[in-house]
Amino acid sequence: MPDALLTLAGVHTHIGQYHILQGVDFGVPRGGVTVLLGRNGAGKTTTMRTIMGLNPPSRGQITFDGATISGLTPHAIARSGVAYVPEQMGVFADLTVAENMTLAALAGPPDTARLEWIFSFFPALKKFWRSPAGVLSGGQKQMLAIARAVIEPRALLLIDEPTKGIAPAIIDNMIGAFEELKQQATTILLVEQNFHFASSLGDTVAVMDDGRIVHAGSMAALATDTTLQSRLLGLSLDAHG
Amino acid sequence: MTTTVAPAAVDADKDDALKGAPRDWLPLLLVPALAVLAYPLVGNPSTWVTLTIAALAMGMMIFVIASGLTLVFGLMDVLNFGHGAFIAVGAYVAMTVLGTLQGWTQAPSLALNLAALGLATLAAMTATGALGWAFERVIVRPVYGRHLEQILVTTGGLIVAEQLIHVIWGGDQKPMPLPTALRGAITLGDINIEKFRLLAVLVGLVVFGVIALVLQRTKIGLLIRAGVENREMVEALGYRVRRLFVGVFVVGSALAGLGGTLWALYRETLTAAIGGDVIVLVFIVIIIGGLGSVGGCFIGSILVAMMANYTGYVAPKVALASNILLMVAILMWRPQGLYPVAKR
Structure with missing residues (x-):
């Protein structure tokens, strides 16, 4: 091809x-x-x-x-x-949303502008930024899983x-x-x-x-x-x- | 150190967000509850205080030994029945170093005693850390993901290690005297608090504090916590879990060496079977605590030690079974342990 x-x-x-x-x-x-x-x-x-x-x-x-x-x-x-969002989402329930995002950012702390771009689509992540991912709803966990994959280009x-x-x-x-x-x-x-x-x-x-x-x-x-x-x-x- | 970005306006929503993060205090309450429950059974207040402090000391020693094992299981599902080898080797190495530093240990100087103990502990941790590295590479690595073979092969490793101890140090029981300044007790009214037990409590708390700090405040700790929950996803995010596991295994082995040193000093004697003797309690602790949970391991260690000490005084005939009963009771309440780790 x-x-x-x-x-x-x-x-x-x-x-x-x-x-x-x-x-x-x-x-x-x-x-x-x-x-x-x-x-x-x-x-x-x-x-x-x-x-x-x-x-x-x-x-x-x-x-x-x-x-x-x-x-x-x-x-x-x-x-x-290559970034991967598995079918089961793979969010770390015991880690906060912020910690999940930090782990996904390989080049250093997440870029603030990129985060704001992500929040424009998935505002719940901003609201629950300091909460354990385990307390998120299924949809919010999916948002987090996708956000994690796109935290860096x-x-x-x-x-x-x-x-x-x-x-x-x-x-x-x-x-x-x-x-x-x-x-x-x-x-x-x-x-x-x-x-x-x-x-x-x-x-x-x-x-x-x-x-x-x-x-x-x-x-x-x-x-x-x-x-x-x-x-x-x-x-x-x-x-x- | 871990750096988590707090984007604009996140703080404004902080209260809302934290509503979703309840803390689970119930397991913590078990410790004072057990102590209060034991008080009328023990009867004598000074005896109760002495038993409680002895239990805290014993609990801290068990925690030091168990903390690495629970992370090793949590991170790679490795059932390491050979952990007792590190306890025994650590104790023997410390005994050897203390033996060569008799001038320091027998001097009536706390500073010299502690210096000798510090060197012995350092040697024990270095030796068991190195042994742990070799053990992981030679014995554990070929059986990743195969639990039955892990049990067989790591138990075999324990037996081999015990026999090597017989070859190197001899098969007879060895004395492990406390340094002079750590012998005896501090008396407060009717209450006698053995000096060494205070030191053990202090060491245990420091180890817990350092582990908690590393797990909560560093990127390595973040990776370990994430790996315990879902190691495959950590790999898929771009991290080498295998390398992380080797590091945890080595540190866990070194901590077992430290725990073995403390345990031998606590008993003031040691044999090659010292690891096997304490490992049953260690496994009860990590099951009670929740496999992979360091916080659960900490609470579990104290509970197990309290139960052993109180029942040993109140009803010696049931002391042996008391911790099994404690484990059954806790697992009936929380089948995954006090602080279950969310597994994928």
Whole structure:
């Protein structure tokens, strides 16, 4: 793929005795939002964890910004410019919101202007700045998880199902934040079940099934092709709009 | 030091924000509650004070030993049954150093006594820290994430260490006399407070204070607290948890060496099995406290020591089982321990 920031080529991942990813091939174009779609159990979360080095691939190659990252440790991958928001959010409940943010800022204390930008989308984080993250609601924890990933500019954001169980008002704020990140030319790989959310943000799409990519192309094409949606996802945008 | 930015207008919302952060004081109340409960059973006020101070001293020694172990478990889920080896080796190294400094320990000078004790402790902590580094590298590292193998292999490490102690220092029981100025007791009316116990309380409080300061005020402490909760996420944020764990393991081993030195001086005698003798109490403490919780470990240590001392006086026949009963009671109230660490 031309000018792909991230490329997966023939990636296989085993977790214990299970062969989850069975030859994943796709690329994430630089500066856009790529959405990874698929039914539950298709291998989307494992793909994200494999890219992040949390479930290292047993075979295949992952290239990020021209360098091979398959086989690197998660901390090395993070330091190379990849931020990760896991499906379970991964906020540190016993640490305050401020401490969570401080840990995520690798270059030193968080930049105040960047923080104010984050607070403009997620004002609850400012309100609960000194509170343990454990007391936040599910939506507020998701805000914190995303805020942590964008506290410093990163080349690639891996975001796993950010809208899961989240109130619509917060989802609107997320869309606003991701739109601005797109304008800043941040590359995002998004796993998402909410097709409305996915289609409103995505530039390109990859659809997974049984540990493989079964479709890759533009999101606009998929969003307007109800037959393709129905074949790949068993839904149509009209039904979920 | 940790620097957390306080953006504009955050302070204005501080009160609202803090409403969501209740402090859990209930476990702290257990300590005075147990002391008050024991008072009528003990009967004699001076005996009660003596037992309580003895319990505080014992509790602090257990805390010093247990604090590293609870962090080691919390950070990497490593069940280290070999922790007793560091207690024993620390005690033997300290005994050797104190033996060579007999002129200082037997001099009627508190300064010289403390200097000897300081050097012995330093040697013990250095030796057990180094041993801990080797133990982690050779014994623990190959069995990360495999609990059953960890139990077997670290227990094996403990046995090997005890046999090596027999080879180096001999298998007989060794005397570990207190330095001259730390012998005896301070008498306040009818109350006798042994000098060494006061020193043990002081050392325990200093260790707790330093650990609390590091955990709450430094970036390393922030990483340890975060790692205890979700080490995978700490890695994904860009930090090497493995390196952090080695550091915690080494410090925990050094603290076990310090604890072993204090414990041997407390008993004024030692054998290679000294670690195994105290490790049962240590495991009870870290389970009661909440695996990975240093605050819980601190409260748990005091509770266990109080229970051992009070029941040892009031009902010696149930003393052995008393801490098991205490653990059962606490786990029935809080199954994850007094201060459970939020695990992902």
